[in-house]
Amino acid sequence: MSKNLLSHRLFWPFAVLVLLLVLNIFFSNNFFRITVHDGHLVGTLIDIARRSAPLILVGVGMTLVIATGGIDLSVGSVMAVSGALACLLIGDLSDPHSVAGVLGAVLLALLLCLVLGVWNGFLVSVIGIQPIVATLILMVAGRGLAQLITDGQILNVSSDPYRVIGAGYFLALPVSVLIAAAVVLIASLLTGRTALGLLLQAVGGSPAASRLAGIQARGLTWLVYVIAAVCAGIAGLIYSSNVASADSNAAGNLIELDAILAVVIGGTALTGGRFSLSGTVLGAVLIQTLNVTTVSMGIPVEATLLFKAIVVVVLCLSQSPAFRERVFSRRKPALTKEAAA
Amino acid sequence: MTETKGDPDIDLGAQPSSNTGRTRSLNRRHVPVLATLSLLAFMYGLGVINYEGFDHPQVVLNVFVDNAFLLVVAVGMTFVILTGGIDLSVGAVVALTTTLAATLLEAGWPAGVVLPLALLLGTGLGLSMGAVIHYFKVEPFIATLAGMFLARGLALLIDRNSIPITNEFWVSVAQQRIRFDRGVFISSSVILALVVVLIAAIVLTWTRFGRCVYAIGGNADSALLMGLPVARTRIAVYGISGFCASLGGVIYSFYTLSGYSLHGNGLELDAIAAVVIGGVLLAGGSGYLFGTVLGVLVLGLIQTIITFEGTLSSWWTRIVVGALLFAFIVLQRVVTGVSAVRSGP
Numbered sequence: 001m002s003k004n005l006l007s008h009r010l011f012w013p014f015a016v017l018v019l020l021l022v023l024n025i026f027f028s029n030n031f032f033r034i035t036v037h038d039g040h041l042v043g044t045l046i047d048i049a050r051r052s053a054p055l056i057l058v059g060v061g062m063t064l065v066i067a068t069g070g071i072d073l074s075v076g077s078v079m080a081v082s083g084a085l086a087c088l089l090i091g092d093l094s095d096p097h098s099v100a101g102v103l104g105a106v107l108l109a110l111l112l113c114l115v116l117g118v119w120n121g122f123l124v125s126v127i128g129i130q131p132i133v134a135t136l137i138l139m140v141a142g143r144g145l146a147q148l149i150t151d152g153q154i155l156n157v158s159s160d161p162y163r164v165i166g167a168g169y170f171l172a173l174p175v176s177v178l179i180a181a182a183v184v185l186i187a188s189l190l191t192g193r194t195a196l197g198l199l200l201q202a203v204g205g206s207p208a209a210s211r212l213a214g215i216q217a218r219g220l221t222w223l224v225y226v227i228a229a230v231c232a233g234i235a236g237l238i239y240s241s242n243v244a245s246a247d248s249n250a251a252g253n254l255i256e257l258d259a260i261l262a263v264v265i266g267g268t269a270l271t272g273g274r275f276s277l278s279g280t281v282l283g284a285v286l287i288q289t290l291n292v293t294t295v296s297m298g299i300p301v302e303a304t305l306l307f308k309a310i311v312v313v314v315l316c317l318s319q320s321p322a323f324r325e326r327v328f329s330r331r332k333p334a335l336t337k338e339a340a341a
Numbered sequence: 342m343t344e345t346k347g348d349p350d351i352d353l354g355a356q357p358s359s360n361t362g363r364t365r366s367l368n369r370r371h372v373p374v375l376a377t378l379s380l381l382a383f384m385y386g387l388g389v390i391n392y393e394g395f396d397h398p399q400v401v402l403n404v405f406v407d408n409a410f411l412l413v414v415a416v417g418m419t420f421v422i423l424t425g426g427i428d429l430s431v432g433a434v435v436a437l438t439t440t441l442a443a444t445l446l447e448a449g450w451p452a453g454v455v456l457p458l459a460l461l462l463g464t465g466l467g468l469s470m471g472a473v474i475h476y477f478k479v480e481p482f483i484a485t486l487a488g489m490f491l492a493r494g495l496a497l498l499i500d501r502n503s504i505p506i507t508n509e510f511w512v513s514v515a516q517q518r519i520r521f522d523r524g525v526f527i528s529s530s531v532i533l534a535l536v537v538v539l540i541a542a543i544v545l546t547w548t549r550f551g552r553c554v555y556a557i558g559g560n561a562d563s564a565l566l567m568g569l570p571v572a573r574t575r576i577a578v579y580g581i582s583g584f585c586a587s588l589g590g591v592i593y594s595f596y597t598l599s600g601y602s603l604h605g606n607g608l609e610l611d612a613i614a615a616v617v618i619g620g621v622l623l624a625g626g627s628g629y630l631f632g633t634v635l636g637v638l639v640l641g642l643i644q645t646i647i648t649f650e651g652t653l654s655s656w657w658t659r660i661v662v663g664a665l666l667f668a669f670i671v672l673q674r675v676v677t678g679v680s681a682v683r684s685g686p
Binding site (some may be wrong): 017071077123127128129130132133134135136138139140141142143145147148151152165208226248257260264300303304305306307308309310312313316321322323326 | 385427429473476477478479480482483484486487488490492493494495497499594610612614617623624654655656657658659660662663664666667670671
């Protein structure tokens with residue numbers, strides 16, 4: 001029984017998450033307390049969930065891409081583009097508080113992200129460029145595009161309807177968390193209840209074999225890049241709405257790395273095939289909890305990255321079959337490993 | 342990164358020392374490099390026609406002076422990418438090296454101790470990442486990402502602020518100019534970078550180690566079956582990349598005379614872009630160091646042209662680099678695709 005639990009692939013990430021949460025009890029009072037303030041739930045845990053929302057969204061798209069054996073480096077740039085266009089359009093509205101106008105701007109921004117996703121997918125599935133290279137193009141050029149949209153400025157917007165996306169509350173819960181939850185729900189229904197999940201795993205396992213089995217590998221690969229870009233676009237809207245501005249440099253900076261990390265922590269192999277959406281959500285929450293914990297433990301901001309590096313190393317090694325074999329088999333190779341590392 | 346290699350013929354053809362089928366495969370392998378070369382010539386011609394004073398020799402030399410550190414970092418990246426890996430930590434290692442060097446120098450340590458120490462640190466970090474990648478089969482992407490966090494984190498931990506370097510040796514090297522003519526000069530860092538390029542080119546072309554690097558990139562399993570020292574080579578390339586990154590950091594600290602934990606932000610992207618524009622396949626196994634040098638020059642010349650233009654905003658650099666990346670990747674695709682058809686039975 002206990003052995004089954006230990007060998008579950010999400011055991012170690014989950015254990016680290018629990019450990020981090022427990023650690024927080026010692027360093028901050030009221031860590032687990034959730035109070036109702038102005039009809040909103042308020043508390044550190046809610047805060048962690050709220051901050052995790054963009055990463056979860058990006059992570060869901062990334063999981064699907066990685067499931068097909070690909071990778072999407074452009075998500076951070078897409079986030080910047082979507083926030084930039086939405087803020088530009090809202091700034092041009094005659095009445096920035098009109099719901100219809102904001103809705104139009106948001107939809108147009110997501111449409112642009114969709115186009116960017118189509119571009120990524122086209123390069124990978126039709127032209128046949130390696131995913132890491134294909135998406136590198138947009139990663140470099142996308143931020144330039146975002147700066148082009150905002151003319152290199154940080155665009156500030158004051159629009160109540162737009163503010164709701166990132167900072168609003170609905171039924172006492174943050175809207176951003178609800179959006180993320182909805183996307184996760186839709187994605188897990190699509191992959192769990194329809195054949196989509198199975199087909200994605202087949203494509204990731206072996207594109208050639210899946211093609212021979214009659215799966216539209218090209219179309220599916222194309223689709224996941226579009227989904228990833230739209231997810232990143234929504235995340236970009238949440239981010240820019242939360243800070244009520246579009247900052248082309250800060251928005252989604254390095255989020256592609258965090259998202260890939262979340263996916264890997266969640267037990268999805270970068271080589272494609274088997275994937276786990278719940279694992280990715282767990283990974284994303286773990287990364288955000290890690291960020292919060294370093295602050296509440298009084299670890300100076302400077303050491304946050306160092307702390308993160310150590311956790312990443314420990315997690316990746318604990319998940320590496322080669323490492324487990326060398327360490328737990330108590331044979332001679334354990335010595336050579338230590339000498340080498 | 343996880344892609345399987347296309348055609349074994351291409352990978353074999355990429356070995357620089359193969360003598361068979363030279364006449365036919367030579368052209369094919371050289372197409373990306375020749376394309377980069379023509380692009381470089383075209384960009385230079387464009388600059389000379391459009392801007393006054395662009396034809397001054399110092400304009401070209403300044404590209405070298407301003408990008409000496411990038412050149413060294415890109416050389417290390419070329420080794421890693423040729424084996425089919427990637428190193429995301431180079432920018433952070435540059436930051437760590439400058440911060441460490443500046444802090445120790447400020448504390449009064451002699452330059453003769455600080456310099457080797459800084460280089461050793463980068464090499465050590467690279468070797469450890471290589472060992473983790475090889476022995477524990479952690480993806481290069483993830484392992485070097487952790488290395489990036491680690492190096493950037495250490496740099497921040499050492500000092501958050503920018504530290505000026507006033508050490509005599511550092512300042513004298515930084516101010517050293519090798520003059521050819523009135524107003525025509527290069528810095529000593531350029532010489533250093535060119536020496537690194539030369540040594541690396543010799544190692545890649547004429548040594549067993551170099552051939553093993555290409556073989557692993559072509560097909561790691563075949564290389565292992567052929568009895569090549571895969572473990573040693575794979576760990577060594579990350580060590581080389583770490584060394585080059587820390588040497589790049591030292592050169593960067595000569596260039597700016599400061600140490601700062603935010604130096605070299607996004608440098609890994611520039612290095613990867615330079616390597617790709619230089620015609621090295623990101624899947625590994627094919628490409629030339631000379632191409633990487635050209636790639637760095639292309640990036641440098643883009644910046645120079647945008648500076649000369651004056652009215653163009655800095656973000657156009659990113660868009661142009663993105664467009665160039667696209668063009669070169671499609672070109673590579675076309676070249677390897679066509680060759681796969683041609684080299685059929």
